[in-house]
Amino acid sequence: MKLKIKMQLSFMMFLEFFIWGGWFVTLGTFLDKNLSANGGEIGMAFSTQSWGAIIAPFIIGLIADRYFNAERILGVLHLLGAVLMYQMYTAVDFESFYPYVLGYMILYMPTLALVNSISFNQMKNPAKEFSFIRVFGTIGWIIAGLIISYVFLWDSEASREAGMLKNTFLMVSIASLLLGLFSFTLPKTPPVVAKDEKVSIGSILGLDALKLLKDRNFLIFFISSILICIPLAFYYQNANPFLSEIGVDNPTGKMTIGQGSEVLFMLLLPFFFKRFGFKKTLIAGMLAWTVRYLLFAYGNEGDLAFMLILGIALHGICYDFFFVSGQIYTDSKAGEKYKSAAQGLITLATYGVGMLIGFWIAGKVSDIYLVSPGVHDWENIWIFPAVFAFGVMILFTIFFKNVEVEYKE
Template identity: 55%
Template sequence: MTFLNRLKLCVMMFLQFFIKGAWFVTLGTFLIHNLKTSGTEVGVAFLTQSIGAIIPPFVIGLIADRYFSAQYVLGVLHLAGAVLLWRASEATAFQGFYLCILLYMILYMPTLALANSICFRQLKNPDKEFPPIRVFGTFGWVVAGVTIGWLGWEQSGQLNLTFKMAAVASGAVGLLSFILPKTPPLKKGEKGGLGQILGLDAIRLLKNRSYLVFFLASIALCIPLSFYYSFTNPFLNEIGMQSAAGKQSLGQISELLFMVLMPFFFVRLGVKKMLALGMLAWFLRYIFFAYGDVYANYWMLIAGIVLHGICFDFFFVIGQIYTDKQADIRFRSSAQGLITLATYGIGMMIGSLISGVIIDAWKRPNGSHDWTTIWMIPSAIAGIVLILFLLLFREGKVKEQAVPTLKTV
């Protein structure tokens, strides 16, 4: 692959995650302060991510596998998304905002799998070549957060501008997509049964017992993940950590570091050990949160945040690479949609539904929470998933598949 095409993929990844980092982190604050919503409405808004991750990625993966080049599908989705984000920025009531953001997430979530698929199709050795490209996505998320803080939109009540900023970025990656390396459908013109037409080929991966174990583990592990995304910031603020949001950025910095180091670890550890280390990191993170405080055990809080790099990179990014290796070259876009369905769809939805209930159940009369008990619950879930994974998963060997030669632009 040429340097120019590699640069295009890096910019694509940067913008792909800059978009979400520009508005998703401050979504709750925007809804409560700008649209005067209730906590329940905030939860409903966050659930749009799971709704967008359940069916759409699989369907869009089918389209990219069978009918249209993946880079063109990606471009159309982001251009349409730019319009919806701009409309969301101008909403004055929750109902209008919710409709825009629901439609947007239905379009955006499939782009995560498409972006991965486009990269994997161009790379000869994804184990080593994908992490240095994917790291630009994390960098984009960090830049978005730093930009919002630097401009002071939270303090000035101008968080509606985050959606405009994200809309501009979405339009930019939409246009960029049309000059990305060509990624034509590999099953175009093929005839087959109903299952093939509907793009259900990717489900065949679940016939592999080890992949089924990984798939179910992905769903289960995203339940404790929901606790982290939804309640870490309220937890840190409640126990008295100063500049909690700024401290949390250490997690993204850690993610950047481990993304760069991932090829080094992958060669020496392999898929199973890296996935297991990712699960172990989730287990330890919540232990640290359960027993950490802003006094003698302050280091536990910082350690729990910094573990984000291992938590995310070693499980989710390695899982994407593992999925690409296991899938037949003809339905790899659908396969990436399948793992998106498991994680951001089913797993995060279950986690979003039960985490709030657990938080309320351990709320004290004075308004504070029994955080030790609360954090031990996702820790226990992660620990059980880790044990079952180690017992049931077998890495095995992957048969190398020839990928058709692609013409580059």
């Protein structure tokens, strides 16, 4: 790959995840403090990610793969996203905010697949080349959090009270406009499917891979993947509001420790696969969710602040050891025939169905343990996903038989 193209793809990936990390992390805090949204409404806002994940395959399968170059669709989606993000910036209540965030996530989620397609189309050896490009996405997410916390201080208590957190949407709107325009300069990525080629809804959604569920082991893994997304939703929806409410300084910046951890444990994953095997690696990932939430439940902003930092740092184990390992396992079970369909099915089940349920439950639990306006019983809120994740781990440990999975670097 030429250096120019490598730099283009890296900048594209940086902006793609700068945009996501620049508003999604602080969304719960913004809705609570600035729009006076309740837990159920915050859950609705976060669940737009799931609706976007459910609708995204149709945009990719019926439009992007058949009619237009991927880089052009990427540009159009981000230009439209910039407009919707600006509307979110100007919203004054949840009722006016929700339609814009729903529309935005329906447009944004397909771009995650598009940036991958554009990157893979330029690579001769994606297994070796993609990780270098993708890591700039994680860097973008981290930089967004650091800017919010340490440059503009938008998540400080004084700034939150002054309504400054809404500026994250303006920042992301500008970044989305920049990526939208920049996308038209990216290498050409033409459609991969002929216009007249028939395509079924089942193949778009990955339903062709449902045959894999006849395998008892894969069925247990599939169900566990959906269930573990319920405690995952608690982290995305509640972590930033929790840290902000209890008085942790620079909460958004501190949460970027999780992304750094994600990179570290991604590199360590091959070692754990070879040393402990697939089943134990997944169990470690699920156990990490339980430990993380217990640390959140009993830590505080004072002498036990290290427990909160450790809980954030566990993100690499929580995410990589279960979800990345799960993608590898799915790839090994599917074979060439159902490879793409199986990955699509898992994505639909987890980021679509699993997290849709998870965000709804997280919102309900947050409302149950609302002590007074702006004050929650966080210990009980975090105990719920801790116990739930532990239960999923026990079921997986009992019913999933150990298998050998080859990790291909």
